[in-house]
Each structure stands twice: as structure tokens, then as C-alpha cells.
Amino acid sequence: MKGVLVLENGSRFSGELIGCVRKGYGEVVFHTGMTGYQEILTDPSYAEQIVVMTYPLIGNYGINGDDFEAKRPWLTGFVTGETCDFPSHFRQEQTLDQYLSEQGIVGLTGVNTRSLVKMIREEGSLKGYILPANLLADGEKFDFPALPRDLVRRVSTKQTYQHSVQGESHVVLVDFGAKENIAGALTRLGCRVTVVPADTEFEQIARLQPDGIMLSNGPGDPADCADLLPLIKRLATAYPLFGICLGHQLLAMSFGATTEKMRFGHRGSNHPVQDLRSGKVWITSQNHSYSVRREGFPAELVVTHKHVNDDSIEGVAHSVLPAFSVQFHPEACPGPQDAEALFHRFLALMNERKGSQLVTTI
Ligand SMILES: NC(=O)CC[C@H](N)C(=O)O
Numbered sequence: 001m002k003g004v005l006v007l008e009n010g011s012r013f014s015g016e017l018i019g020c021v022r023k024g025y026g027e028v029v030f031h032t033g034m035t036g037y038q039e040i041l042t043d044p045s046y047a048e049q050i051v052v053m054t055y056p057l058i059g060n061y062g063i064n065g066d067d068f069e070a071k072r073p074w075l076t077g078f079v080t081g082e083t084c085d086f087p088s089h090f091r092q093e094q095t096l097d098q099y100l101s102e103q104g105i106v107g108l109t110g111v112n113t114r115s116l117v118k119m120i121r122e123e124g125s126l127k128g129y130i131l132p133a134n135l136l137a138d139g140e141k142f143d144f145p146a147l148p149r150d151l152v153r154r155v156s157t158k159q160t161y162q163h164s165v166q167g168e169s170h171v172v173l174v175d176f177g178a179k180e181n182i183a184g185a186l187t188r189l190g191c192r193v194t195v196v197p198a199d200t201e202f203e204q205i206a207r208l209q210p211d212g213i214m215l216s217n218g219p220g221d222p223a224d225c226a227d228l229l230p231l232i233k234r235l236a237t238a239y240p241l242f243g244i245c246l247g248h249q250l251l252a253m254s255f256g257a258t259t260e261k262m263r264f265g266h267r268g269s270n271h272p273v274q275d276l277r278s279g280k281v282w283i284t285s286q287n288h289s290y291s292v293r294r295e296g297f298p299a300e301l302v303v304t305h306k307h308v309n310d311d312s313i314e315g316v317a318h319s320v321l322p323a324f325s326v327q328f329h330p331e332a333c334p335g336p337q338d339a340e341a342l343f344h345r346f347l348a349l350m351n352e353r354k355g356s357q358l359v360t361t362i
Pocket of ligand 1: 217245
């Protein structure tokens, strides 16, 4: 069935509908990864977004049972140049089309994604609809309402649960829309991980007796989470703390930083990031629209990482407390694992704290 993507600047891109035939509305953003579409589809940070893949052929290794980053997708549409109908991979269980149908997500394929992405690069991310072409009556006017501001609460777990029950260090992961592999990476390093809802109170977290706090990635504008900043500052003052993506933005904001919306953000699997202390460059996985502003950057924090292409802030640390965060995704999935060492650093901070507590109790 013919479909169309209608953008708020008046442009239209035609294609064929795949997945669930329905209207989809969201902020249209693009991802430059050649692979990783299954992880992208299920990363809750894409809530209320329509994702355009720049790589021309998507779906060629199908969908498998192992690579989901969440139980369900939160995005509202998926756009490809070409979709593979006959994938081939030993782990494949479904085609992309079947998965989108099953999950109620509309897709548009056969789109001139090159021209669409060039437009987004020029004009910035635009809101838009995917809809069946026959619904497009001539001259119809569309509304392009702002995205909801409660996205973190929508995607966060409603209940506290144990991700893993054994391990030397106990990490409480505050779920703003966490990708599965953040808890996965901690578990693989031997941590016990408890996942709590985004609005859990400090006292409830303290009762869990964590050795460290992990702040997850998540959707939307970090400024929408201003009510969480006092909690985050208190957590950073009390425990070793590691923040990823939205968790990074919120850590910086809790010490007085502000964020700004980028023109079209960073979404891809090969973003170069420099560690300013070692000078080393990592190739990182990224998915964000906002970044921490240099203007008014708080004196209490230090910038630890920057993006090599545009100099934007990619990591911060507290100058005294054992709290640090990065804008990119050290858990990868999709993308390279260059930055995995950051999980080891978090583990070391938790061990140091345990060591120092031992000394003070003796
Ligand atoms: N992946 C994320 O956590 C994204 C953070 C935030 N929603 C942004 O777009 O900048």
C-alpha cells in the first residue's frame, strides 16, 4: 500500500507502507548505523520519534530473540530506503515487516532517505506523520503538536525489580527508559542490579543499600525532568554514580548546568569522542538530540570528553565526588565497545568506597 511522510515544513516523501497500517506521528530523526536496527527499534529513548535509517538496505538479518533493548518499541514510525523481505541469519525469527506489524508500528519503505536526511541536516529535526496515501486528501491541513513532556514516566518501569540477584556490588539503576544492555553490562561485570522507577524517593533507594547508582538513558527533553534534579544531586552526594545519555544530562543539570537542543542530534554507531585526560579517541554509539551547554558550565564539574566533530560536551565528572557521566553509550548495542572501560571505572569507584567504609568502621 502506498504511504507518505508529511513533514511540518510542508515536504512530502512517498513510499510503501510496511508493518502496521496506521498513522504514526513523531519527531523525525535519522540514524547512520549500517546495522543495529533491532536495538534501535527497541531503545526507549526513541519514544515518540520516527526514525529514518540512512543505510540503504535494512532488515537483511531479520529480527531475533536476543537483541531487544526493551520489551516493546516506543518509537512511532520507521523509515527505510529499502527493506529486505527475505532475511538470512541463523538467529532470525521474524522479518522486520512482521515485527513492526506485531508491535503496531507503521513503517515506510522505498523512501528517498538521502534527500530526506539532507533536509533534516539543513533544517533540523522536523515533526511529521506517516500515513496511508489514500488518507491524504488534497489540501488537508495537519497539526504538528509538541511532543508529550512526560515521556520518561511513560517508559520507566512501574515497579522495582531485580535484574540480577548475585554479585559483589549492588547497583541501583534508576530507569528513565533504560536499554537492557546497561543492566546487562553491569551484570556481566558481576554486579547485582536492582532497577527502580524514575521517581523513586531517595529514602527508598537508600533502603536498598546500594554500592553505586546508575542513571540510565531516556527519551525527550531533559528539561522536562527538572523535578528529578534534587534527587539526583542527593544520590551523587551519597553514592558513586554513573550516568549515561539522559542520565548524563540530568547529572550535569543537577549541579547547575543547562542543556540545549542540537540541530539534528547525534544518532549512529561511529561517533568519535575524545577522552580529554588521556587524549584517546573512542568510536562510540550515540542517540541524542540535546547536549550540555558550555555556557554557564558549573565550576563544580569538569568536562572529561568532547565530540571530535563538533566539540560538544560528551562527558563530565564531579571535581570531588565519585560521580561521572557520558553522553554516548558505553553499553554499545548497537555499536562499538570502545568505551566499555567506563563500567570498570564505575566498579572501581564502588570498590574504593567499600574499602574506605571498611577503614572507617575498623
Ligand atoms: N539516549 C538518550 O538518553 C537521549 C537523551 C535525550 N532524550 C536526548 O535526546 O538528548
